[in-house]
Amino acid sequence: MSGVLGIAFVIVGFAAMFLMFHLWGYPFDKVTKQSAAPKLWMFVHRLLGYVFVALYVVMMWKMVPRLWEYQVEFPARTAIHIVVGFTVGFLLLVKIAIMRFFRHFEEWMPVLGTSIMLGTVILAGLSLPFVFP
Numbered sequence: 421m422s423g424v425l426g427i428a429f430v431i432v433g434f435a436a437m438f439l440m441f442h443l444w445g446y447p448f449d450k451v452t453k454q455s456a457a458p459k460l461w462m463f464v465h466r467l468l469g470y471v472f473v474a475l476y477v478v479m480m481w482k483m484v485p486r487l488w489e490y491q492v493e494f495p496a497r498t499a500i501h502i503v504v505g506f507t508v509g510f511l512l513l514v515k516i517a518i519m520r521f522f523r524h525f526e527e528w529m530p531v532l533g534t535s536i537m538l539g540t541v542i543l544a545g546l547s548l549p550f551v552f553p
Contacts, residue, residue: 422482423551429475430544436468437537444530453523473512480509501546508539 443465446457455462487502494502515532518525 422479423548425475425479425482426544426548426551429472429479430540432468432472432475433537433540436465436472437533439465439468440530440533473516476509476512480505497546501543504539504542504546508536508543511536511539 439461443455443457443461446455448455483505490498511532515529515536518528518532
């Protein structure tokens with residue numbers, strides 16, 4: 421189950437990131453704070469973002485309790501997976517905070533989105549080869 425969620429996480433993340441790259445190419449009116457991007461694709465990007473966050477929450481819900489099953493120190497791969505996983509969560513919180521409350525930092529969205537996707541790819545690279553032998 422975790423493997424399927426991980427693959428879905430990567431696919432949804434890539435779709436959202438590449439759609440973000442496309443949508444940021446449209447002109448943006450700073451006075452009205454409106455993009456000339458098609459509304460449908462803006463909605464699709466937002467929907468992909470919600471699905472991405474939902475997948476992250478479901479995976480954390482499943483994985484965090486497993487941390488207490490370890491009786492000894494974490495292996496290196498597991499430790500890196502934990503750190504990158506929490507980093508992706510932190511970046512998601514920052515991105516959501518900017519979109520909801522701190523719109524004056526909006527120009528950071530492509531950097532945050534790309535950083536979140538980098539973390540997602542690292543997470544998948546650390547785990548998926550061992551899920552599907």
